[in-house]
Amino acid sequence: MGFDISVNEVFSPAPAACKILKDRGLRPHLLVYDEVVPEFADVDKSNPNCVVVGDAADNFSYKNVNEAFRVLIGLEKPVLISLGRGRYYKETDGLKLDVGVYMKALEYACDIEAEVVGKPAKMFFQSALADMGVEPHQAIMIGDDLVNDVGGAQQCGMKALQVRTGKYRPNDEKHPTVKADGYVNNLAEAVDGILKHLGE
16 A cells, blocks of 8 residues: 555554463464464463464464364363454455354354454553554544444544445445544555644
């Protein structure tokens, strides 16, 4: 997209999940995207006593989801940690099911409620704001997901714009409970509007 962003400027839920795992002595069975696995390198994964589910893409096979189910159902007190709650996302070849769908399947099968560490969890947004050293009223979330981006940000006091790209759908603007503070056609329009507002 032409942005000069370094990896340490991207705030992902995996480090927050690692902290929770270490703090609580949890040893995860991971059902995540292959490129996310190294983020859990310092976490003990022997004899799992919980499951961490994230954006696993093609790793969300029946075999892998069923293995995660078996770990959870075999625990006296099953713990399911999800790196997000998204229903779907968009890639160049179209819409794809997101982590929330598989999280809900595991919740239903094991009669448990997952702990969501990523969007739209309030803690996720608060941690990102703290990492940047800004207060909620000093930040604006710009995203294509009405519930997880916009709604999540608004829960912690941020303003939020929805872009009409990616997974945006026109009926998002008629959602019964989540209303964006504004809608823009693309990220460039959002940035231009913010800069114009700051210059006033």
